[in-house]
Structure formats: C-alpha cells, structure tokens
Amino acid sequence: MRIYFDHNATTPVDSAAVEAVTRVLTGSFGNASSVHHFGQQAKAVIDDARTAVATLIGAEPSEIVFTSGGTEADNFALRGVAEAMEPTGRKHLIASTIEHEAILTTLKALARRGWKVTLLPVDATGVVSPDALRSAIDDSTALVSIMHANNEIGTVQPIAALARIARERGAVFHTDAVQSAGKIPIDVRTLGVDLLSISAHKFYGPKGIGALWIRRGTRVASILTGGKHERNRRAGTENVPAIAGFGAAAQVALKKLPSESRRLAALRDRLETSILENIRGTAVNGTRDPRVPNTTNISFENIEAESLLIALDLEGIAVSTGSACSSGTLEPSHVLRAMGLPTHRTQNSIRISLGAGNTDAEVDEFLRKMPAVVEKLRTVTGMRR
Numbered sequence: 001m002r003i004y005f006d007h008n009a010t011t012p013v014d015s016a017a018v019e020a021v022t023r024v025l026t027g028s029f030g031n032a033s034s035v036h037h038f039g040q041q042a043k044a045v046i047d048d049a050r051t052a053v054a055t056l057i058g059a060e061p062s063e064i065v066f067t068s069g070g071t072e073a074d075n076f077a078l079r080g081v082a083e084a085m086e087p088t089g090r091k092h093l094i095a096s097t098i099e100h101e102a103i104l105t106t107l108k109a110l111a112r113r114g115w116k117v118t119l120l121p122v123d124a125t126g127v128v129s130p131d132a133l134r135s136a137i138d139d140s141t142a143l144v145s146i147m148h149a150n151n152e153i154g155t156v157q158p159i160a161a162l163a164r165i166a167r168e169r170g171a172v173f174h175t176d177a178v179q180s181a182g183k184i185p186i187d188v189r190t191l192g193v194d195l196l197s198i199s200a201h202k203f204y205g206p207k208g209i210g211a212l213w214i215r216r217g218t219r220v221a222s223i224l225t226g227g228k229h230e231r232n233r234r235a236g237t238e239n240v241p242a243i244a245g246f247g248a249a250a251q252v253a254l255k256k257l258p259s260e261s262r263r264l265a266a267l268r269d270r271l272e273t274s275i276l277e278n279i280r281g282t283a284v285n286g287t288r289d290p291r292v293p294n295t296t297n298i299s300f301e302n303i304e305a306e307s308l309l310i311a312l313d314l315e316g317i318a319v320s321t322g323s324a325c326s327s328g329t330l331e332p333s334h335v336l337r338a339m340g341l342p343t344h345r346t347q348n349s350i351r352i353s354l355g356a357g358n359t360d361a362e363v364d365e366f367l368r369k370m371p372a373v374v375e376k377l378r379t380v381t382g383m384r385r
C-alpha cells in the first residue's frame with residue numbers, strides 16, 4: 001500500500017470536482033464573454049463557482065477574482081497594491097520571515113524597484129507577534145502581508161489582531177490563506193483583512209486555479225491587462241473547467257470541514273504523540289495550537305531529512321521536507337531557521353500533512369515502520385547515540 005502524507009504540497013482531486021471539470025470540458029465550451037447561448041452557459045458556470053468560493057470564505061461573489069492559483073493571487077495582491085498605492089507616497093511593505101516563496105520572492109522583486117521591505121520575525125513557536133508589527137509599521141506602510149497558516153509547520157497566525165493594527169495605520173492587509181482554506185473556517189469579515197489568497201489544489205480542486213478575494217473599495221491595480229474579464233481586474237479568457245472544479249471543491253470542503261477537521265486532528269495528534277513517545281530524539285516544530293488540523297513538522301535527531309524522505313518513499317510513504325518548492329534541494333528550511341532553531345534541526349525535520357484519503361490503518365502502518373527506518377538511518381550514517 002502506498003501512503004500519501006503530503007497534502008500540503010497538493011491533494012488528490014475530489015470526485016465532485018472531477019465531474020464538474022468533465023461536465024464543462026464536454027458540455028460547456030463557450031467563451032464566457034460571448035453574448036450568445038454558449039457564452040452565457042459558460043458564464044453561468046463561472047457565476048455558480050464564484051458563489052461557492054465566496055461562501056467558503058464568507059465573502060461576496062463580486063469580490064472574488066479568479067487567478068491561475070495561489071502564486072498569482074499573491075503576486076496580484078503585492079504588485080497590485082504596490083502599484084495602486086505608489087502615488088500616495090507610501091513605499092513600505094511588511095511581511096513575515098516565514099511567508100511562502102510566492103510572497104518572499106515577489107517582495108525581493110519589489111525591493112529592487114525601490115520599495116522598502118520589512119520582514120517581521122517569528123518567535124520560537126513560529127508565530128508573528130502583534131507587537132512586532134506595531135513597532136515596524138508607520139505612515140509610509142502601504143501593505144502588510146502575513147500568511148494565515150504556514151505551509152511547513154501549520155501554525156495559524158493571529159490575523160485579526162494583525163489586520164487591526166494595519167487598518168489603524170491606513171495600510172492594506174493581505175493574508176495568504178492557501179494552507180488554511182478548506183482546513184479551518186475562514187470568514188474574511190471576522191479576520192478583518194482586505195485581500196486573501198486561496199488555491200484550489202490544496203483542498204481537492206484542480207491545479208492552476210485560485211482566487212484573490214478583494215474587499216470592495218480596496219485599491220489594487222491589475223497585473224494582467226487585456227480584455228475586461230473579471231470586472232476588469234484580471235484579463236484573459238477564463239479557465240471555465242478549472243473554475244467549475246474549484247467551485248465544486250469549495251462546496252465539498254465547506255460541507256465536510258467540521259467533521260473532517262476533527263477527524264484529521266485526531267489522526268495527526270495520535271501520529272505525533274506516538275512518534276514523540278516511541279522514537280527518541282524527536283520534537284515537534286512550531287506551536288501545537290493554533291495549528292491547521294492536518295499538519296505536523298517533526299525533527300529527528302541525528303538524521304538528514306532528505307535521507308528520511310527517501311527511505312520512507314522506498315517504504316511507500318510520501319512525506320516532505322518542507323515546502324514542495326524547496327524539496328529536492330538541501331537548503332535548510334527558511335521557516336525553521338526564522339524560528340531560531342539550530343542548524344541541525346532545520347535539516348532534520350519532516351512535514352507530515354494528512355488529508356481526506358488517510359485512515360487509521362495508514363497511520364498504524366506508518367507508526368509500525370517508522371522506528372526501524374529511523375534506527376537504520378542513524379546506524380548507517382554512524383550517528384547512532
């Protein structure tokens with residue numbers, strides 16, 4: 001049996017989303033901008049999906065702009081606000097050190113164009129403190145972008161408190177909710193944010209489709225220009241099949257969220273506790289609460305994370321060494337480094353992220369295999385103590 005414990009990298013597509021995509025691919029090929037029947041049929045598909053996605057995050061459908069995924073939504077938020085705010089003289093952007101590369105790399109690009117960028121530190125548990133934001137923000141701050149849940153350790157940030165501080169200083173607040181949407185309840189009004197990114201493939205929808213939620217009245221310039229699609233905010237003929245799949249996945253996620261989050265938290269907690277109790281030299285990275293229910297990040301003393309990942313893959317178990325983008329390299333995790341963990345712990349940690357298909361039997365199988373895999377690696381590398 002192959003076991004997939006890497007749902008923060010991506011998820012298998014839900015059957016309802018597959019059906020929705022297939023239905024559109026085979027039956028609704030029209031261009032949603034066309035006025036005739038075929039176009040209107042495609043437009044109706046998009047409207048329904050927009051409502052479903054908006055409902056998942058407590059938003060108005062008209063505030064949803066479909067994008068090609070989380071990366072584009074993050075780019076849209078950062079570059080779009082930077083451009084729109086430039087004439088106001090505000091030239092300062094704030095994010096955290098543990099953001100996804102979609103944010104960090106975009107900020108580097110903006111810094112090269114003269115924007116001042118401040119990255120807020122996190123504490124040893126991976127959390128950004130409101131006080132850190134309070135001391136970094138000033139009247140020149142255009143945008144604050146802090147992720148809702150971290151992709152590597154799953155910790156959930158105090159977004160409502162952070163957004164309140166930004167609002168008081170007249171800055172726009174964006175949150176990357178790619179790893180929280182569909183896993184924990186999200187209500188954009190309660191969070192008090194202005195912009196929020198989500199991506200379908202992290203909650204059983206297709207890849208290459210996501211959205212930026214834009215609170216009505218927020219100043220954001222378009223970064224993709226052309227036709228008047230998406231209320232003139234994102235040009236390009238809509239990817240109607242993917243949008244339909246996104247909508248279906250959002251509906252399923254909303255319906256299953258209460259029971260599935262309880263089930264996954266119980267599975268994850270059992271897995272985590274058992275590892276800590278039965279394998280010496282292990283520790284959980286990041287705060288255990290608040291955290292998305294499916295994620296744990298565990299460090300294994302005297303082990304190289306890449307070797308553990310490969311050994312587990314040979315046993316039929318898929319985990320990750322952190323973000324999918326940095327796996328395959330021996331780069332220590334920037335998230336664990338930002339938490340102040342010593343170098344060896346930034347290189348001996350794996351992320352286990354559970355999801356819909358995972359069962360008690362799979363967790364049992366994992367727990368049965370794990371001690372021997374770890375012992376063997378510690379022996380082979382001569383680092384057994």
Ligand code: PLP
Binds near residue numbers: 074149178210323324
């Ligand atoms: N933001 C976070 C926190 C992520 O985990 C990811 C994907 O790993 C992204 C953004 C990028 O999303 P996408 O893969 O849809 O471009």
